[in-house]
Each structure stands twice: as C-alpha cells, then as structure tokens.
Amino acid sequence: MRVSRRSLVALGLALALLTGACGGGSGGSSAADASPASASARAAAAEKQLAKNTLVPLEGAPPTPELPVTVDSSDGRQVTVEDASRILPLNGGVAEIVFTLGLGDRVVGRDITATFAEAKKLPQVTKAHDVSAESVLSLRPTVVLADTDTGPAEAIDQIRDAGVPVVVLDPATKLADVTTRTTRVAEALGVPEAGKALNKRMSDELAAARAAVPKGSKPKVAFLYMRGSAAVYLIGGKGSGADSLIEAAGAVDAGKGAGLDKPFTPITSEALVRARPDVILMMTKGLESVGGVDGLVKIPGIAETPAGMDRRVVDMEDGVLLGYGPRTPLVIDILVDRIHQR
Template sequence: MQKRIKWGQLGAAITLSLALMTACGTNEEEVNENNQANDNDEVTNETENNNDEIENAADEENEAANEEVTGGEFPITLTDKVDREVTIDEEPETIVSLLPSNTEIVFELGAGDRLIGVSDFCNYPPEAEDIQNVGGQDMDPELILSLEPDMALVQRYHYENHSEILDQYEQSGIDVLVIEGGESFDEAYDTIKMLGSATGTSSRADEIVVEMKDALAEIEEKAEEISEEDRKTVWVEISPSPNIFTAGQGTFMHEMLEVIQATNAAEDQEGWVSLTEEEIVMLSPDVIITTHGVAEDPIDEVVSRDGWSDIPAVQDERIHDVDNDTVIRPGPRLIEGVETLAKLVYPEIFE
C-alpha cells in the first residue's frame, strides 16, 4: 500500500506554526520599540510575560497539530479473532465495518467520521444510518472495493464463508481485521482495545474500558444489598413462539443476570438454546424479559400463551420488553443494558 500522507492536516499545522512565529516576531518588535521609548521595568516584565504566554500557546497548538497528523503507534501487528497476524502500516483514514458492535465501538472511539461503509444492521448511533450500506453477512464486494477503504472490519462468518473475497480486499491493499465482541465482558473489553490499537485511538479505548468496569462495579456493589431470599429468577426470551430461544451460560445475558444477583431460569443450559413452552412453564420465573421485539405487542403475546397464566411473572405482571441491542451487542452500551435489567428486576433497589 502506498504511504498515505495527510497533506491537509500537515499543511494546516505548518500554516499555524508560521502564523505563530510571525505573531511572536511582531510582538518582539513592539517590545523593543516600547523599551526604547520608555525604560519602565513594569512594562518590560508585563511584555515578557505576554510573550511567554504566546510561546506556550504556540507550543500547545503545535503539539496538538502534530498529534493529529501522526496519530497512534504504527506500524502495528495485531492477532485478530481467528488468530491471524495482521500488520497495519499506517493509521487508517477510511474504514468499512460489517458488524454493528464494531461500528458502535468505532464511533465511541471518536473515529466514526472515518467510516465510509457499514452493514445492514448498523443502526447506532443514528449517524451510522447515514453511511453507505455495504451489505451484511452477504457483503457487496464490488461496492466495498470501489470505496477503497484502508481497513475492513469483518466477522468470523465472513472469514469462514467468504475467504476468497477477503483475499481480494487484501490484494487491493485493504487491511482486513476479523474482529468480534465475544460472549463476555472481558471479550468485549479486548475487542474495544484491539479496535483502539487498529485505529490509533488506544488511549480512548483504555478510557472506555475503565469507564465500563467502574460502572459495572458500582452496579455489583449495589446488588449486594439483595438477600438470597429476595433473589429473582428471570426468564430471558431472545425469540418468540413457536421457536423460543433463550440465553444460557456463556452469554452476555447470563453474565448480566449474575452481576445484578438474579438467577437465570436457563442457567442449566449452555449458549443460545431453544426450549418448548411447556419446559419454560416448569421453570416458573419471577420475571420475564423479552428482547426480540418481533411481535407488535410482545408482552401481550407472552400473556396469551396457553398454560402460562400460572407463571409468577405473568400473575404479577412482571413482563418487560427491552432493546436487544443493549443486552446482546458487545459494545459500550452493555452497561446501559445491565442498568436496565437491574431496574426492571429489582426496582426497589435500583430505581
């Protein structure tokens, strides 16, 4: 890949430096004239202080300009989610993201203005919906190649099913990074840091991870007030009837419920699993959380199911529908998802 020089930013930095040098020179001439006209120590000291402030301001603005030009530490070699070593020679100026969680993270890193292509499902932040759509699991390779991005953020599905297309990207000089958020907070933190390294925004990535960990710790500390006898059993419904899926161990949802001191009704299951309506009734959950948003009224759909009227959550009207993006999508908004669950399951503690 040819070296990409940010001439616009470099030119602005040079122009700024020349302007500041000229300004400093003009101030010095004025000081000399004043000294010749009036040998006043107080005036001289005040002028020297003003010059020091101007020089300090110039240094700070030059440093800021240099940081904008040079970015992070490059070249850098990263091991992506399929254990490939990817060397990124220069900070990417243009990026295509084919996974909503990665798009959210890139925006949170302050690099959203570099995105020139996103997937069908990239709907947050709202600005993402104004960016060119380049497909989802089924990419539009011709469109992506025509955009000539510096970097493509893809998922494992693309690597396993469209490796020849990814090879085309790399042959065209596009850095391809296979990167997914995983199914735990720790994996999400790792993804945020990796994207920070890949985009030259490592400092901001570290800040985001610290903020998320601190917020999660606060929720955990508050949840310690919940006694074992007050602990609620929660049924989480990812997809509606007739093919009802839920989240067992090894998922974000299970970890979130553990954080707020709730029991996952499907804790004996692993990963994303399907259960029958009869099996769910036997679990007798205290609270039901739906995240699919498929039905026009998901709560009414649950209440109307045969045999569900005896479930405590139905009897007590403790059925809630939440935005699935905040509880499934591995990004900074996971904390928002945990807070929402905490308030719905234990309103007396978290409201």
C-alpha cells in the same frame, strides 16, 4: 409490560447523572457514588441516553493513530495496519467502539447492525447479514474490522485479496468480552491509550450499576428469543449472551439454572416449569412479534410461570441488549432497576 417512569425527583436526578453515569472521558461514576436508592435514577438516565440513540465519545480531542501496527487476527493471521484514515467496521458493536474511541469521522460505511444515529447516513455494505465485497471495496477502506461471524467467507477473502487489511475479532458473547474487544480494536487502529481510557470508563460505569443491586434480591430471569412470524420460540441457557448480562445485574439466569447447557432451547411447557422465572427478558421486536405481553402469556407454559402470572416482562431494543459495546453499562443500569422491582 413497560415499567413506568418514577417520580419527578428521580427524573431530576437522572438528568444530573447523564454526564456522570453515561459520559466522561476515563471517568464516569464510581462504585462509591452508587446505592440501591439510586437505581431508578440511573435507569432513567440510561433510558434517556438510549432513547437518543447516540453515542458518548471519550472526552477531549480525538486520538491520533500511531501506525503501522501488526496485530493478531482471530482467523489465525497476523495483520499489519498502516493507515486508519478510512475505517470500515462490519459489525454494529465494533462500530460503536470505533465511534466512542473518537474515530467516527474516519468511518466510511456500516453494517446493517450499526443502527445508532451517527452511523445512519453512512452507506450500508451488507444485505441482510451478508457482506458485499463490491460495496466494501467501492468505499476504498484502508482497514476493515470484522468478526468470525462475518461472511460469506468468499467476500472476506475478496476484500483481503484486494490488498485491504482485514482484522477479524472474536464475537462478544459475555460481559468480559467488552473490554477485550475494545482493547483489540484500539490496538488495531493505533490508539491503545484511548482503548484503556474507554475500558476504564466502562468499568467504572459497570461497578456503579452493580452497586445499585438491592441487597438480598436474586430474582430468576429467563431470556426468551421469539420471532412470532417465523414461529421461533426459544429460551436462553448457558452461553446465550443474555446470561452474562442477567448475572451482572444481580439475578440468576433461569434457563441456565434449570440445566439448559445450550445457548438456546425450544420452549416447552416443561422447560418453563423447570425454569420458573420471576422475570422474562426479551428483545423489543421479539415481544412485539407475539403481540406484546397479552400475546406472550397465551403461549403455552408462560402464564403458569411466576413471571407470566405477574406479567413481569422486561424488553429492550434489539440492537442494544446484546450489542456488548460501550452502551452495555446503560443496559445493566436499566436491568438492575427493572428486574429487581416488585
């Protein structure tokens, strides 16, 4: 169920918030600027920004990389980066960081998960989620940014054997990983001060979003991962990635609260009864794959939950919800507003 837009007053406030809540250099809104009454305006501003599918880079001139640098790679290696003139991120969230740092004009290709507007015209170097070493090397990158999930391993080895520095990062699965990953990307590209500025901006935005959580509101939210065409029906638990977002938005992860200690567990009526979510959170394509809210409530056990009975379903675009990048504060703004509505 999509939450309708608020009043024209809220939308007017949203426009005013766009430069404060979503933009800026090391600034952005501070926690002191937020209040529970501003949650709808912040959410409307965030929705407007996400609908544009564009990024908001740091203010000012793009940073100039100071190289060479030697950094630790998550595959146990130390990697020396001498040239950041042709950057190739093999992860959508990492690409968002590179562009937001102001280095987008140096990016020469993209992973399939880099779906934001600035990256769309770049050549894609992955098929499904597998990296093509030949496609990567044809773009003559001077540095490649990957993560431990990037593969196949043979392709990464082939890129490295060709003399291209490959910096491997840990996957981002919780809110705290956003700043860690930003710091590591900025250091690898020789722009550590820009990384600090971006982390400061995101920290301010997150604080403002969280300050808008209504006092005393603590709904239980279940994250459901579904792909109806493949008969995949899972409920998130500890480590799903969504649990950190749900908690940051002032709610309780229903799966985690029900004792689900794995990231994902097949949905059963019994598991849903234990979880008793007040709100269901899903990716947009996942919700569409089961026929929207009407189809969702027909899945055994869903209709018997408080969320199912009230049809309280929140969905967000797949590439943004768990992207854990510079747009994550916008996700929290929207969740704070939607999951606390009654």
